[in-house]
Amino acid sequence: MIRTTSPQIELSHLHRVFDQAHAVNDVSFEVYAGEVFGYIGPNGAGKTTSMRILATLDEPTAGDAYIDGFSVVDDPDRVRRRLGFMPDYFGTYQNVNVYEYLDFFARAYGLAGQERLRAIGEVMEFTLLDSLAHKPIDGLSKGMKQRLCLGRTMIHNPSVLILDEPAAGLDPRARIELREMIERLAEAGKAILISSHILTELAEIADRVAIIEQGRLLAVGSVAEISAGVQSRSTARVRVLRDADRLRQWLAARDDIFDLNITGELAVFTHAGGRESEARLLRELIEAGFSVIEFGAQHKSLEDVFLHVTEGRVQ
Amino acid sequence: MTTDAVTTEEQSVDAAAGTMAPSRAAALWSAIDRFLNHAGDWLNPILVKETRQALKSSQFTITFVLVLAASWVVTVGVVAAIGPRIFYSAEGGTLLAWYYAVLAFPLLVVVPLSAFRSLTAEREDNTYDLLSITTLKPWQIISGKLGSSMAQMAVYFSVMTPCLAFTYLLRGVDVPTIAILLLYTFFWSLGLSMVGILLATLTTQRFAQVFILVGFVSWLLFMFYCGVMWGYGTAYYGRSMLGGVGSGFWIVLGVIATSYATFFALAFFAAAGMITFTSENRSTPLRACMVVQQAAFVGWMAAVWISGNFRLEFVLVMIIFAGLYWYVMGTLLTAERPGLSQRVRRRLPQSFFGRMFLSWFNPGPNSGYMFVIANTTLIVVLGMFAIAFGEITSGGGRGGNPTVEEVVDTMVIGWGYIVGYLGIGLLIISALRRIAKVTMLAAVLIHLLLLLAGFGIPYAVKSMSIELREADYSFLQITDPIFSIRHIFDGGVRGDANVLLILIPGVATCVLLLNMPQIIRELRVVREAAPTRVLQDEAELHPPPEAGPQNPWDEPA
Ligand SMILES: Nc1ncnc2c1ncn2[C@@H]1O[C@H](COP(=O)(O)OP(=O)(O)OP(=O)(O)O)[C@@H](O)[C@H]1O
Numbered sequence A: 001m002i003r004t005t006s007p008q009i010e011l012s013h014l015h016r017v018f019d020q021a022h023a024v025n026d027v028s029f030e031v032y033a034g035e036v037f038g039y040i041g042p043n044g045a046g047k048t049t050s051m052r053i054l055a056t057l058d059e060p061t062a063g064d065a066y067i068d069g070f071s072v073v074d075d076p077d078r079v080r081r082r083l084g085f086m087p088d089y090f091g092t093y094q095n096v097n098v099y100e101y102l103d104f105f106a107r108a109y110g111l112a113g114q115e116r117l118r119a120i121g122e123v124m125e126f127t128l129l130d131s132l133a134h135k136p137i138d139g140l141s142k143g144m145k146q147r148l149c150l151g152r153t154m155i156h157n158p159s160v161l162i163l164d165e166p167a168a169g170l171d172p173r174a175r176i177e178l179r180e181m182i183e184r185l186a187e188a189g190k191a192i193l194i195s196s197h198i199l200t201e202l203a204e205i206a207d208r209v210a211i212i213e214q215g216r217l218l219a220v221g222s223v224a225e226i227s228a229g230v231q232s233r234s235t236a237r238v239r240v241l242r243d244a245d246r247l248r249q250w251l252a253a254r255d256d257i258f259d260l261n262i263t264g265e266l267a268v269f270t271h272a273g274g275r276e277s278e279a280r281l282l283r284e285l286i287e288a289g290f291s292v293i294e295f296g297a298q299h300k301s302l303e304d305v306f307l308h309v310t311e312g313r314v315q
Numbered sequence B: 001m002t003t004d005a006v007t008t009e010e011q012s013v014d015a016a017a018g019t020m021a022p023s024r025a026a027a028l029w030s031a032i033d034r035f036l037n038h039a040g041d042w043l044n045p046i047l048v049k050e051t052r053q054a055l056k057s058s059q060f061t062i063t064f065v066l067v068l069a070a071s072w073v074v075t076v077g078v079v080a081a082i083g084p085r086i087f088y089s090a091e092g093g094t095l096l097a098w099y100y101a102v103l104a105f106p107l108l109v110v111v112p113l114s115a116f117r118s119l120t121a122e123r124e125d126n127t128y129d130l131l132s133i134t135t136l137k138p139w140q141i142i143s144g145k146l147g148s149s150m151a152q153m154a155v156y157f158s159v160m161t162p163c164l165a166f167t168y169l170l171r172g173v174d175v176p177t178i179a180i181l182l183l184y185t186f187f188w189s190l191g192l193s194m195v196g197i198l199l200a201t202l203t204t205q206r207f208a209q210v211f212i213l214v215g216f217v218s219w220l221l222f223m224f225y226c227g228v229m230w231g232y233g234t235a236y237y238g239r240s241m242l243g244g245v246g247s248g249f250w251i252v253l254g255v256i257a258t259s260y261a262t263f264f265a266l267a268f269f270a271a272a273g274m275i276t277f278t279s280e281n282r283s284t285p286l287r288a289c290m291v292v293q294q295a296a297f298v299g300w301m302a303a304v305w306i307s308g309n310f311r312l313e314f315v316l317v318m319i320i321f322a323g324l325y326w327y328v329m330g331t332l333l334t335a336e337r338p339g340l341s342q343r344v345r346r347r348l349p350q351s352f353f354g355r356m357f358l359s360w361f362n363p364g365p366n367s368g369y370m371f372v373i374a375n376t377t378l379i380v381v382l383g384m385f386a387i388a389f390g391e392i393t394s395g396g397g398r399g400g401n402p403t404v405e406e407v408v409d410t411m412v413i414g415w416g417y418i419v420g421y422l423g424i425g426l427l428i429i430s431a432l433r434r435i436a437k438v439t440m441l442a443a444v445l446i447h448l449l450l451l452l453a454g455f456g457i458p459y460a461v462k463s464m465s466i467e468l469r470e471a472d473y474s475f476l477q478i479t480d481p482i483f484s485i486r487h488i489f490d491g492g493v494r495g496d497a498n499v500l501l502i503l504i505p506g507v508a509t510c511v512l513l514l515n516m517p518q519i520i521r522e523l524r525v526v527r528e529a530a531p532t533r534v535l536q537d538e539a540e541l542h543p544p545p546e547a548g549p550q551n552p553w554d555e556p557a
């Protein structure tokens, strides 16, 4: 894809070292306006840490990050005007209702008069909170709280949204609602960074994803690209009549075949090269005179992709 | 007669607690709420939110009702105790003292404590992060918290106003006394709230916070005790606080007011600095505050000195206090984080004079050290002028205690101790910083330990050695500032004093020279241009004023 604009979110060799852990280790990626970018990794991967740095709540040990071109280290005040951050917890005030909560944050972002009333109205309508305006926030359900959080995050109409596991704890219906909201926000031209543990959850809405594990970026790209990288390898099975020994020699001589394992007449191996080359392999087998009675190549599911990329090191 | 009074009071208590009050209160509450919603754009958001919360919170209602109840109990109790004398003797003072005790508890304990708690609770409830990423400036957060303290104070004052009017009717107290009592208490409470807020910003660790909370509550209770005693004294004996006051009264009031204002500002900027992001310049406003504070202090000391016939004692008092002040501030300034952020570098002074005079205000431990040296040197110079002036006006023929020599020696040696101790501490801190992370607290502790070693080691050696134990002063104790300076005043042998006079400033100068390379490195940092993106944004936010017509004949473009 050719980009004409500069990135809305840019991480540049970001590091964050805690006493014990190197939570973020040389992470770089960019997110553009109108893009939904998934940030995926197992527990303790460093997602929240890097998001807190982007939100100016923490400081990088080395490297820098930029929101709309402004450094989070040197210009946090400018970053804050352009950024909405939704943490993975709900910050609650006692004795405050939904309207007052939004009103407080609208004021805190410097909105005044009619502008403030309009912003609150729009946000309540967008997040379907209209009917709950006078409900105390202590009494909200998880789903309502999550919507209120999202509303608070967008009250000052930021151009960048950073959402830390927004779908955690939501029922399927609420997830669909959330997904629609996020899609609408992206259509409105906002750059959105969303974290999750689950790749499949983001596969449908994320234009691109980054996979992080133990602080390191393992892969960046569209879900299709990443899975293509993984899917160029498949687990193939070939069963032939009689010629098992010749098959072993024939397969072992090829350089696109690994992990060969023959039991009886069945050969199981890993094949690299994608679908076209699988078809070619079958043709060559037949031309070599094998009586092939079974040929199959199994590709990986998204979950397998994730497990493959993180090499099963999920904590 | 007495019983009648009691029943009327009780009836009114019943009436207020009855059905009428809630509905009226509710109407008032919703009126306030409407006001907050529409007219409050210029109000601090935190103030608006916390007022709304308070109106709905049971804790606030309970305190409010308790104060009301206590004032009724006091009224009934005191009126009953006075009995019929109420008609002919002036008993206002007794009642005022009691009312004041009722008022002092919420003002001196509850309000400051809730200021402390409201900031720590933000951290516990995870709202602090949400608040700090809004575009609210740190000073707005602090002033919002202070504002809601003031709003609470206003409520308590308004509860007590009718009662205080009643004491006036009983005679025995005049309006200035009541007014001054209330005014002082207002500022007292505000100051304590500021301290509470500052304490709440000091640490984010749960354990340390509990520790601070316990200390703070004990201190507030002690303040309450002092407040009650002071109120009692004023109500009884300060019949007319403004009657027959001399110039001394105004000087004392001026000194109190300026030191209150400057310490308040210092605490305010310190608290705001604590919650500001680290790349921001948090040091310069504090240093400016310190200079203003020192100027005010020197000014008042000069006023006292002039009205006190240019006596040397005042000079001595001034330099001792100034010395202590700059040592304490020096331990904090040299504990600052080293290295200037890009953000700070964008605003460094650039012109020749700017670099010459304002570089001391740049953040950083080494410039902090130079800042303290500059100020202590200034104090020494001022002290010298004052002494010279005093000598000229008195014709130089004044003997007595302290002598000119003693005061001059104290100044020079004191200067040496401050420069030396802070400099050695700074060397240790910078060395440690190469191998480990030294926090501000650790750096201050290093200074403290150094000073303790200076006092403790000679003391230990002295008490262990048999010959030295009997001796009065030996050069072993040269690291002990108090002992050494006292030695000068003991009319110690002149020879000793001369050695001290050479040795201590000499060592201090060496320490300063050792620190020079890093001081120069820090001061050589020059301004860096802001990134173009920042300049663009700045131009968008504050567009240059459009060129309008220069005179009435100009055609609008
Ligand atoms: N304040 C902290 N002090 C010390 N270590 C921390 C701190 N915050 C995070 N860490 C460590 O940094 C690593 C990354 O944590 P982080 O919260 O960023 O992970 P995450 O990807 O958000 O995980 P999860 O999916 O569980 O939310 C972890 O090993 C964690 O222990």
Ligand SMILES: [Mg+2]
Pocket: A047, A048, A049, A088, A164
């Ligand atoms: Mg997390």
